[in-house]
Amino acid sequence: MTSLTLPVRNPRTGAQDYEISAAGTAEIAATAARLRTAQKAWAALPLADRGAALLRLADTLVKHRAAITAALEIDTGRRRIAGMELDGAVAALRGWVAQAPYLLPDGWTQGRAMTHIRHAPQFVPYALTGVISPWNFPLTLSMIDTIPALLAGSAVIIKPSEVTPRFEAPMMAAIVDAGLEDVLTFVTGDGATGAALIEAVDVICFTGSVATGRKVAAAAAAKMIPAFLELGGKDPLIVTASADIEKATDAALRGSVLSTGQACQSIERIYVATEIHDVFLKRLTEKAAAVRLNWPDITSGDLGPIIFDKQAAILADQIEDAKSKGARILTGGEIETHGGGLWLRPTVLTNVSQQMKVMTEETFGPLLPVIPYAATEDAIEAANNSEYGLSAAVFAGTLEEAEAIAVQIEAGAISLNDAALTGLFHEAEKHSFKLSGLGGSRMGPAGFQRFLRRKALIANTGAPAPLSAFAEDAQ
Structure with missing residues (x-):
């Protein structure tokens, strides 16, 4: 079956001077299967090793800076902010890696009401995260959820907006250069591609309009997966x-x-x-x-x-x-x-x-x-x-x-x-009120923690209670 080809408009000239192929359900399913396989080894790495890999990605983004920013410049019609988007992604990679070791509790905690029982957390990443990003800041809003998800141990598929997709090709070149293509990739396409992506992942992050956000939330609810939505504002x-x-x-x-x-x-x-x-x-x-x-x-x-x-x-x-x-x-x-x-x-x-x-x-x-x-x-x-x-x-x-x-x-x-x-400042946790969004903060420590499910290990250091302790006539 021939894939759908979508023309892309240049915002400075009005000309349709680029095109992308829209990934269909089968292609997305195959991509998801490939990343799920690689994610097992990625999640098994110590946090420090995943951090080192993301620092390599930061270095390769610097290496590929000219190509990526040139594509962003055409996508958005602006030059300086294109450079700021790239530099911001590099800073975010390095910043998340630096703070990640301090973002999760560790070790055993003694129970309060039952002091002979203690508990400890285990954090398990979602295997596959989907990111649907908008056209206004193509790189920034593709990476703002992607970086903490990767660091948490998830693999990530990004669908950029079909309005501003040119940066995807040089970004993939940098990702391959960093050796991360098995846990981080892009798929291109329109709304149908985004809908298919939701069906293939374990958690979805969406930035865009309220109208589309409602559809994303409904699709995620039908799958019983988390949806993190950053929507409109006034x-x-x-x-x-x-x-x-x-x-x-x-x-x-x-x-x-x-x-x-x-x-x-x-x-x-x-x-x-x-x-x-x-x-x-x-x-x-x-x-x-x-x-x-x-x-x-x-x-x-x-x-x-x-x-x-x-x-x-x-x-x-x-x-x-x-x-x-x-x-x-x-x-x-x-x-x-x-x-x-x-x-x-x-x-x-x-x-x-x-x-x-x-x-x-x-x-x-x-x-x-x-x-x-x-x-x-x-x-x-x-x-x-x-x-x-x-x-x-x-x-x-x-x-x-x-x-x-x-x-x-x-x-x-x-x-x-x-x-x-x-x-300008991405360190303070916040939640969207009213129709402006849904889910945990993408900023601050919660931006990392939301990609991890928390398990509780509960240990009894004494003798288990017998059934007779709960008998109707127990004293």
Whole structure:
């Protein structure tokens, strides 16, 4: 049977200049069987030996850096962040290896109620982990679950997004160079390939939309396997009257616009105290208007193209919906075409209401709706008025003031006196609230522990209790 071939669009040119073959059920089953066989020996290795192998992978990623980042650059239309993705993966490999020996309890613990009984843990990895990653950070989000899973002793199959698959080939060259191809590999394809992958693995990690996440969760539930889901966000930023306006507008702009806003933890709603609203809005608009496209020269500028062309239609719809309901566009606001690619400059909106799509639906683009608030309680209520709860931010005159507000926000991670820190800092454990996700934290120690099932060895150091000890007339 001939495999399905999928064309791939270049986000800077609009041209379909690449293609992939979609792996079918039989190919995925064969790949899974191969990795399951190798995983037994991989899991049997001491943790230190698996760590040494992952350090070799880190070294080979450095060796293959030029090829991998060149492919990522074409995938995403941005150069510096492509390099940062590669460097971040190398740092993550080395960081996980360094901390792994300290992440699991060990040894026997004496019982509290029954002191003659003691217990000890054994940790057993899931044999095969599946990773379905999105298009916005192709390498980072392919590896964020993969690295701790491998270190725990699991084998891993990654299905990258069909929108940004070019980096897979040079990544596989690095994986082969490191000698890890029997426990780490890629399969390419679309949603059907992802569905087949879920059927072949023992645990699934998915990063993407809520709609697809629901399907992944349902498929995993039918198989009775764990699903770790990182889904959409509609992150609010609250700026108090005491905030430093220069710093707050810097954070708001970067948190909303970095990577063209194509990040689940991007700031998508900005609530500003009425006392400073007008000054804040003016300064934010000035800074937003000064942002440069990285066109025609990819080596300069601040803002890359819209990676996925279908996302441009979503952004245009949100802008038109807001305008039709009374919003004013202060800068940006038009999808631009340059060289065949699609671009949107930072778009600051005012006169915004909760009835607009830009306030309720995930944007995934550089839209900055700014809304005044009179009382802190109103801002908190508005921030929590969302079906999403991925992350949020508070900017105030002091960290103490910011913290007092942050603890009342219904989201998994709150940046204090900054914005979107979870995209930069991966050490703090967090859980997604509401529709923003499911399962354990992918960050911090839990990011490693979730790939291990815990067994309990329970030992009696005395004599076993006889049945007579439980007789109805026992004294």
